[in-house]
Amino acid sequence: MKFNFNHHKLAYAVLLIGIGIFLFYFFAVWPNRVAQRLSSLIFAVFYFLWGITTHIKTSRLNSKVITEYFAVSLLIGLLLFLITI
Amino acid sequence: MPRRRKRHQPAKLGSTLTHLFRPSKRNYYRSKLLHPESILYFCLIVLASFSIVRALRFFPSLSSSILGYASNITAEDVLIQTNQQRVNQGLSELKINEKLSQAALAKGQDMFTDQYWSHTSPDGMEPWSFIKESGYVYKAAGENLARDFMDTTEMMEAWMKSPTHRANIVNNKFEEIGIAVINGNLQGFETTLVVQMFGSPTTVANNKAGQQQLLTDSARQEVASVKSATDQETQVLAGSVLLPNPLDNPVLLTPLHLTKAFFLAVIILITATLIYDSFIVRNRQIVMAFNKNLGHLLVLGAVTFILIFFRSGLIQ
Numbered sequence: 239m240k241f242n243f244n245h246h247k248l249a250y251a252v253l254l255i256g257i258g259i260f261l262f263y264f265f266a267v268w269p270n271r272v273a274q275r276l277s278s279l280i281f282a283v284f285y286f287l288w289g290i291t292t293h294i295k296t297s298r299l300n301s302k303v304i305t306e307y308f309a310v311s312l313l314i315g316l317l318l319f320l321i322t323i
Numbered sequence: 324m325p326r327r328r329k330r331h332q333p334a335k336l337g338s339t340l341t342h343l344f345r346p347s348k349r350n351y352y353r354s355k356l357l358h359p360e361s362i363l364y365f366c367l368i369v370l371a372s373f374s375i376v377r378a379l380r381f382f383p384s385l386s387s388s389i390l391g392y393a394s395n396i397t398a399e400d401v402l403i404q405t406n407q408q409r410v411n412q413g414l415s416e417l418k419i420n421e422k423l424s425q426a427a428l429a430k431g432q433d434m435f436t437d438q439y440w441s442h443t444s445p446d447g448m449e450p451w452s453f454i455k456e457s458g459y460v461y462k463a464a465g466e467n468l469a470r471d472f473m474d475t476t477e478m479m480e481a482w483m484k485s486p487t488h489r490a491n492i493v494n495n496k497f498e499e500i501g502i503a504v505i506n507g508n509l510q511g512f513e514t515t516l517v518v519q520m521f522g523s524p525t526t527v528a529n530n531k532a533g534q535q536q537l538l539t540d541s542a543r544q545e546v547a548s549v550k551s552a553t554d555q556e557t558q559v560l561a562g563s564v565l566l567p568n569p570l571d572n573p574v575l576l577t578p579l580h581l582t583k584a585f586f587l588a589v590i591i592l593i594t595a596t597l598i599y600d601s602f603i604v605r606n607r608q609i610v611m612a613f614n615k616n617l618g619h620l621l622v623l624g625a626v627t628f629i630l631i632f633f634r635s636g637l638i639q
Contacts, residue, residue, distance in 0.1 A: 250617070250618075250621075253618060253621055253622075254621065257621060257622065257625045260625065261625055261628065261629070264629060265632070268481070268484065268634065269481040269484060269485065269634075269636060269637070269638055270485070271637070281625075285618075285622050288618070289615070289618060292618075302359070303615070305359035306357075306358075306359045306362070306615065307615075308359070309359040309360075309362035309363050309366070310362055310619055310622070312362075312363070312366055313362055313365055313366050313369065313593075314622055314623070314626050316366055316369055316370065317369060317586050317589075317590070317626055317630070318626060318629060320369065320370075320373045320582070320586075321579075321582065321583070321586065321629070321630060321633055322633075
């Protein structure tokens with residue numbers, strides 16, 4: 239995993255920044271549940287696009303990768319959406 | 324024959340577990356639990372567990388004895404912290420008015436009776452109607468609502484972070500306040516409702532009536548517990564109306580805690596599988612152009628952080 243991390247520093251840096259901004263915003267807008275819900279959906283979409291973009295760059299994009307990122311994004315979006323209801 | 328079955332079963336179970344967790348040729352070198360279709364099944368499990376927690380409200384005997392929001396909010400604390408916020412802004416302290424407190428109590432009881440959570444009741448009754456019914460004549464009035472909070476400080480923090488609620492608390496037009504803290508069953512779960520009614524009186528008579536109900540520093544200390552007609556414990560502050568009826572049954576955990584537990588169980592299972600999968604892939608030196616596991620682990624870590632630190636409580 240270390241090897242992998244070193245070869246995709248920029249991609250992981252973008253992901254970490256995205257996660258950091260999302261976490262900060264999510265707790266900053268409390269107790270506004272609507273804003274929290276909206277930011278969760280944006281975060282799920284961001285992760286999906288991040289995954290696709292990163293795989294395009296490595297030229298390893300295929301339908302299985304797309305469905306995997308779609309499924310994981312759907313899961314995190316669902317978890318965050320439901321907890322804020 | 325029976326002997327064969329006994330031997331076969333553990334082998335089959337082991338094979339299934341290996342297939343689910345261990346990357347091998349059989350699962351295309353990716354733990355079966357991490358395949359997209361498995362993740363989609365997890366989505367269904369998450370939806371089902373959420374629905375089960377929500378459906379518990381239809382089983383009052385179960386939900387009222389297990390689930391609910393137990394809080395230690397008192398009207399006295401609400402008053403003190405509200406005035407603290409006003410003093411911090413250089414404003415005068417609000418004085419307790421019994422009519423406003425009666426209006427707040429009526430509003431809270433109405434929400435429990437008609438099972439709604441809004442400034443306006445299902446039959447279109449607005450907060451001002453409760454204030455008028457209590458006999459309070461006002462120049463300006465406002466209402467803040469809160470539910471499902473564990474303590475007063477957290478609730479005040481939520482109100483102060485909301486521009487509209489903050490505007491009520493630090494409004495220099497308001498001179499008096501009524502507070503009701505009521506426990507009851509709202510939409511299937513035991514909870515505590517807090518109603519703040521703000522007002523500025525118009526007439527001299529109104530002022531006089533309000534003055535008689537002022538909370539003096541000494542009166543604030545006079546908290547008495549009396550038994551109401553319904554034999555529920557009622558907390559009364561001298562000169563004000565505060566009626567927190569205790570929860571019928573002490574609750575074990577909140578619906579939010581139960582939902583969090585289900586969700587965290589799902590995340591822990593996926594995270595553990597991701598870590599194991601990465602470990603095996605690395606040890607076997609399977610060539611991968613891009614390891615998706617680290618990205619998944621990072622976002623699941625963020626979701627775990629949110630689930631752990633997500634706070635209950637709604638304001639209106």
